[in-house]
Amino acid sequence: MSGSKKMRVDLALIAGMVAPKTRVLDIGCSDGALIDHLFRNLGCDARGLEIDMATVTLAVAHGLPVMQGDADTDLASYPDAAFDYVVLSRTLQAVEKPREVLRQMLRIGTHAIVSFPNFGHWTLRLQLLFTGRMPMTKNWSRMWYETPNIHPCTIRDFFDLCAADGYIVEEWLAADEAGARAPWRRWPALANLFGEQGLFLLRKA
Amino acid sequence: MDQTTARPETQHQSVTFAEGLTLDCGRHLGSLTIAYRTYGTLNPAKSNAILICHALTGDQYVAETNPETGKPGWWEQVVGPGRPVDTEKFFVICTNVLGGCMGTTGPRSQHDEHAGQPWGTDFPPVTINDMVRAQKRFIDHLEIGRLFAVVGGSMGGMQVLAWAALYPARVFAAVPVAAAAYHSAQNIAFHEIGRQAIAADPDFWAGRYWEHGVTPERGLAVARMTAHITYVSEAALTRKFGRKLQDTAQISALGDRFEVESYLQYQGSSFVRRFDANSYLTITRAMDLFDLSADYGGVLPSAFAGTKTRFLLVSFDSDWLFPTEQSRAIARALNHVAANVSFVEIKSDKGHDAFLLDEPDFHRTLRGFLAGCAEHAGLS
Numbered sequence: 001m002s003g004s005k006k007m008r009v010d011l012a013l014i015a016g017m018v019a020p021k022t023r024v025l026d027i028g029c030s031d032g033a034l035i036d037h038l039f040r041n042l043g044c045d046a047r048g049l050e051i052d053m054a055t056v057t058l059a060v061a062h063g064l065p066v067m068q069g070d071a072d073t074d075l076a077s078y079p080d081a082a083f084d085y086v087v088l089s090r091t092l093q094a095v096e097k098p099r100e101v102l103r104q105m106l107r108i109g110t111h112a113i114v115s116f117p118n119f120g121h122w123t124l125r126l127q128l129l130f131t132g133r134m135p136m137t138k139n140w141s142r143m144w145y146e147t148p149n150i151h152p153c154t155i156r157d158f159f160d161l162c163a164a165d166g167y168i169v170e171e172w173l174a175a176d177e178a179g180a181r182a183p184w185r186r187w188p189a190l191a192n193l194f195g196e197q198g199l200f201l202l203r204k205a
Numbered sequence: 206m207d208q209t210t211a212r213p214e215t216q217h218q219s220v221t222f223a224e225g226l227t228l229d230c231g232r233h234l235g236s237l238t239i240a241y242r243t244y245g246t247l248n249p250a251k252s253n254a255i256l257i258c259h260a261l262t263g264d265q266y267v268a269e270t271n272p273e274t275g276k277p278g279w280w281e282q283v284v285g286p287g288r289p290v291d292t293e294k295f296f297v298i299c300t301n302v303l304g305g306c307m308g309t310t311g312p313r314s315q316h317d318e319h320a321g322q323p324w325g326t327d328f329p330p331v332t333i334n335d336m337v338r339a340q341k342r343f344i345d346h347l348e349i350g351r352l353f354a355v356v357g358g359s360m361g362g363m364q365v366l367a368w369a370a371l372y373p374a375r376v377f378a379a380v381p382v383a384a385a386a387y388h389s390a391q392n393i394a395f396h397e398i399g400r401q402a403i404a405a406d407p408d409f410w411a412g413r414y415w416e417h418g419v420t421p422e423r424g425l426a427v428a429r430m431t432a433h434i435t436y437v438s439e440a441a442l443t444r445k446f447g448r449k450l451q452d453t454a455q456i457s458a459l460g461d462r463f464e465v466e467s468y469l470q471y472q473g474s475s476f477v478r479r480f481d482a483n484s485y486l487t488i489t490r491a492m493d494l495f496d497l498s499a500d501y502g503g504v505l506p507s508a509f510a511g512t513k514t515r516f517l518l519v520s521f522d523s524d525w526l527f528p529t530e531q532s533r534a535i536a537r538a539l540n541h542v543a544a545n546v547s548f549v550e551i552k553s554d555k556g557h558d559a560f561l562l563d564e565p566d567f568h569r570t571l572r573g574f575l576a577g578c579a580e581h582a583g584l585s
Contacts, residue, residue, distance in 0.1 A: 023543075045545070053550055059568040060547045063577020065515065067536055074537070082543035145397035 007033055010175060010197065014087055014113050017171060017201045018042060022084035025049065025109065029073045032059035035066070049074060053203075072096040075104035083109040087104035090197075092116045093149040099161065106167060108205050115199040118174070120154030120192040138177055139196060155191050155198040162202060172200040207236040211285030215272045217265070217301070217308030218242060222342055226303070226310075232329040235317040239343045240308025244284065246270050247291035247349070254349045254423070255290055255575075257299040257341065258357030258364035259267060261488055262430075262480060264307040267299045273479050282563055289572035290356065291340040294579070302364075303339040304331045304487040310339075312483035325483055333360070333495045337367040341375070351375050353582060354575060358382035358560035360488070360529065363422065363495050366535070369516070370497060378578040380571065382519045385467040385531035386505055386538070387496035392526065395435050396489040399428030403482050412483055414495045425482045426473030433472045436498070438523040505534070506541035515581070516528035516546040517574040519567060547574060 007015070011034045022041040026035050029048030038044035048066035049182050050056045052160045059066040071088065086109030088101065093116050095101045101167060105112040117139040127135035142148070153161075155174060162169055174195025190200070217240040223375035226237045242265045247254060257267050257280065268284040270277060271504040284297055295393040301309035312328040315321070344352065355368045355376050362384020369379040385392075404423030410417050432440075446465040486562055501507035516539055529550045535546040551567045560567070579585045 047545060054553070056547075057549050057551070057570055060517065060549055061573035063573045063580065065545050065547050065577070067518075067540075067546055068550060069536075069548070074540070077537040077540040079543055080539060125422050 007037055007191065009184065010089065010115055010199070011037070013173070013199055014089060014115065015042070017083050017113055017199075018044065020044065024085045024087060025078075025083045026087045026089075027074055027105070028076070028088060029066060032062065032064035034087065034089070035064055036062070056087065063148055073101055075108060078104075078108040080107055081110055085111045085113055087113045088093055089113075090116045091153065093151050093153065095151070098151050098153075099165070100168075102161070102202075104155060106202065110203060111170070112167075112202045113200070114158075114202065115175075115197055116158070116193065116199075117149070118155050118198050119152040119193050120156060121196050122193050125193075132200050136194065146203070155195060156188060157186060158198055158200065162200070167202045167203045168205050170203055175199055175200050217272075219308050219389075220343065220346060222346070224341055226335070226342065228329055228335045229332040230330050234310060234329070236310070237303075237339060238308065238310045238314065239339060240305075241265050241449055242267065242299050242422075244297040245295055247296040247347075251347075251349050251406075252351070252353060253295050253583065254293045254344075254352050255283060255297050255342065255354045255356060256288070257297060258340070258355065258361035258367075259299060259302065260357070260359040260361045262429075262476065262485075263361065265299045265301045266307075268297065274475075279561060282561075283568065283571065285493070289568045290575065291572075294584075295353065298344075300340050300343055300382075301385060302360075302488065303336045304328065304484060304491060305471075306408065306481035306484040308558070309317065311481070312487055313481050323415060326486070328487055328492070331487060331491050333363045334371060334500075336491065337364050337371055338368055339424075340364070340368075341372060344375070349575060351377055351482070353584065354378040354380060356380040356382070356571075358383075359384060359557065360492050362527075363492065363497075366497055367495075367507075369512065369514050373512045373514055376584050377421050378512045378515045378517070378575070379499040380517045380519070380574065381532075381535070382567075383524055383527045383532075384535075384555055385527045386498060386508075386519075386535050388493050389440065389531075393493045395415065395431060396493055398431050400486055400489060402427035402431070403486065409482065412486075414482065420477065421482045422467050422474075424469070425477045425480065425485060429476040429480075430469045430473045431468060435526045436556060436558040438525065438554055440523060440554040441556055441558075445556070504539035507566075509537065509539055509542050511545055512542060512544050514544070515578050516544060517571070518548040519560070519570065520550045521553045521555070521564075522550055522565075523554050524557040524559065526557040532563060 011161040024044050026048045035046035035048050040044040049069045086105040092098050114175050124135040127175040174191035175197045177196045220239045220242040225234045227233045227472050244516045249290045266278050286293050301307040304311045312324045316324050355365045359367045362381035365381040392558045403424035406421035408419040409421040449466050457547045498505040520529040539546040
């Protein structure tokens with residue numbers, strides 16, 4: 001993680017939403033590539049939470065402040081507004097209580113940045129329509145009985161949840177599988193059809 | 206009067222502070238001697254010092270042959286040139302704890318009121334905080350303003366936590382390993398067995414054994430044997446010994462039968478040669494008294510309120526003496542105050558003792574954490 005390795009494109013998009021010199025918590029931070037980038041290039045006080053112990057050990061051995069923990073249970077222990085941004089990338093669909101996790105994120109952070117695979121993408125819709133079976137794609141690659149993605153949602157679903165819980169969408173975009181920005185900004189219905197991932201910057205009303 | 210018993214006396218490097226030390230119990234030690242060892246070189250800015258805190262039966266000989274036992278330093282795998290705590294980069298300090306028997310003021314030191322006599326059981330009860338205040342006096346003496354890191358396992362980890370709570374501005378990074386914020390009822394119970402074994406030894410003489418030219422070896426050995434069982438996991442004992450018999454194919458009614466028995470007896474007998482029984486009583490009591498949150502209205506996060514210290518908590522999954530949940534509770538308390546905390550549980554079947562042994566994942570983690578902190582501290 002010396003910075004020589006190129007960061008995943010979706011992480012670069014997230015980094016683009018973070019202001020320099022802010023406090024950031026990355027939930028499900030994996031090897032810590034994002035927090036490393038935020039510290040080195042934006043001077044952020046960035047920390048990570050990761051559920052997989054082997055990955056945590058790897059990240060800490062790289063000098064990154066990461067603790068083992070679970071988004072579903074560990075966010076409750078942080079104080080209000082401890083961070084400027086709380087990031088949850090490609091993890092929302094895998095947590096036990098997505099709505100509560102989102103609520104906690106916006107309690108402990110003034111902003112939440114959330115990305116998730118969009119279950120409304122046209123390939124998934126077609127597969128379900130024509131095969132009558134749970135769709136399988138690169139993003140959704142495990143059988144229904146063993147997938148960790150227990151709470152799939154679409155970009156439109158997510159907009160609805162934000163409206164229901166009173167979160168303001170400051171910025172959003174749809175991205176393709178590699179995470180590159182897709183051009184359906186402003187048209188949620190199109191984004192929901194053609195975007196493979198949704199990426200949202202939220203704050204409380 | 207033979208005050209030294211049969212134990213060979215080693216001269217330990219030390220410094221004495223004539224003003225003494227006032228203890229948590231309210232009593233005042235007339236003079237305070239700190240026995241210590243250092244490794245590596247203190248940089249001109251005095252910003253690269255790491256204090257190592259030793260465990261119950263450890264001492265200041267972290268990274269060199271122990272002069273009393275002739276054995277390697279107790280943390281040579283962790284501290285030394287090129288090791289995770291690299292003495293080529295850092296100036297490493299270790300002091301014998303207050304109440305110890307390796308040169309620092311303790312029950313074997315001269316009594317304040319009875320010249321020519323050791324304290325023995327008259328030595329006042331000390332706490333982990335007292336140990337840390339004594340260390341801090343020594344760090345002041347070295348004119349080191351801020352320690353780059355304080356690192357320790359087990360009781361050493363308790364001292365690390367106490368350092369972070371008492372002197373947050375003096376600690377840039379804190380690494381409590383296999384530690385807990387308080388000693389549990391189970392921990393206290395095991396210690397009490399050890400203390401009772403010592404007290405029951407006829408050679409204990411109510412703690413004044415030196416007057417009789419003996420030491421309560423049997424009691425101290427039993428204390429060590431009991432404690433040793435708590436340091437290892439069932440899996441490690443099974444792997445090492447299983448039900449193997451000692452030098453015989455048949456079972457006799459008495460004497461050694463299983464290998465694990467003679468192993469434990471060896472642990473006990475080698476211990477009594479190097480450790481003072483009254484020190485054992487004093488230090489186990491200090492551990493039992495440890496409850497970090499008690500000084501903060503029972504609210505552990507308050508111990509760390511506003512801390513800027515960077516923490517690394519390490520636990521081992523087979524450690525049943527200081528289980529992972531204890532470290533996780535500390536991590537959550539640190540989260541409560543939005544502290545910078547890394548936390549890992551290392552997979553190992555070696556139990557509590559794992560922190561002293563060859564655990565590459567632990568060593569990599571510690572090395573990386575210190576490297577990351579060095580960067581944040583502008584040390585690299």
